[in-house]
Amino acid sequence: MNMLLRTLLASVAGLVVSQACLAEDLLAKVKAGKQITVATEARYAPFEYVEGGKIVGYDVDLLQYVMAGALPGVKNKTLDLPFQGLLPGLDAKRFDMIIAAVTANRERVSKFAFTLPIAEATIGVLTRADSAGSIKAPADLNGKVAGAQIGSVQTDALKALDKKLKEAGGAGLKEIKEYVAYDEAYADLATGRLDAVAQSLSNLGPLMKSRPGVFAVLPQTIGPKSYFAWVARKDADSAALVKAMNEGIARANKDGTMKKLQMKWFGMSMDLPVDALPEPSM
Structure with a gap:
């Protein structure tokens, strides 16, 4: 085999390897690197x-x-970031x-890939227990001050x-x-x-349990039924x-694992769609 032919074959082989590497998608890269961030x-x-000192939760x-x-x-490498930086960071x-x-809403779903629902995100209204007599429904919030997290669907619901x-x-x-975090x-x-x-x-049930006698939840929700999900590009x-x-x-939904985890973390289980994320109505 002459030198020219050897050089040509080597070039072709290199091109095939290069194209195979370029063809690797994110899942293949994660598996090959043994780490997801x-x-x-x-x-x-x-x-x-x-x-x-550890991140725990549902x-x-x-x-x-x-x-x-x-x-x-x-292995899983987890970055703890402010909520406001999550979607921009994913995009980058x-x-x-x-x-x-x-929360899966129309704007987010149009730009990002959401997984199947992992919990219900329908929005409730939290008040103080001592104001339960004067604030019995969302209509009683006329002239009142309400709060939620910056950039959240909950803030949009208040608007x-x-x-x-x-x-x-x-x-x-x-x-x-508007607050950076809900604890504030x-x-x-x-x-x-x-x-x-x-x-x-989903968040209010555990909060009420951990702070008995401090808060109350209105019986009416604000906004339509909605869902939480994980997000990818x-x-x-x-x-x-x-x-x-x-x-x-x-x-996890079909074999009962999800309901067990919901009972562990929320004290209740939720019936969630198994086949697809419903089209957001807000």
Whole structure:
């Protein structure tokens, strides 16, 4: 074999290897590297929070179950970031996925790939127990100060409620305060600097249990039924990883693991769609 032919064959072989590497999607890269890098906000109990120096919670347990089936032998590197930095960080490819309670709404679903639902995100209204006599329904929040997290669907729900109250002839909300983390909002509500906090019902049950006699939850929700899910980039590179995660979530839903984890962390179970994330209505 002459030198020219050898050089040509070597070039072709190199091109094939190069194309194979380029063809590797995110799931293949994660498996090959034995590590997935995910981001969360560890200030959103009981989904994820810090206890004893470790991030614990419902999402942590569910991810461990899903990874055991979908990514055996792969280690999980978790970045703890403010909620406001999760979606921009994912878009900038600073990590592989968001493993946190992110509400699926129209705007987010149009830009990112959401997994199957991992919990219900329907929004409730938290008040102080001592104001239960004067605030019995969302309509009683006219002239009141309400709070939620910056950049959250809950804040959007408060803005929608404010508009609805005004359209009905009321004064609307006096002010909507936005917080970096919900713990700050709960503290302000407990001390009287807020009259109400908009939060998902999934979070409110455990909070009520941990702070008996401090808070109350209105019987009516605000906004339509909605769901929490994990998030990935909406591109061909991430598609196989999202599919693997969905298969694990569906398995957890069908074999009872999800309900066991919900009882452990929320004190209640939720009936969630198994086959697809419903089209968001907000």
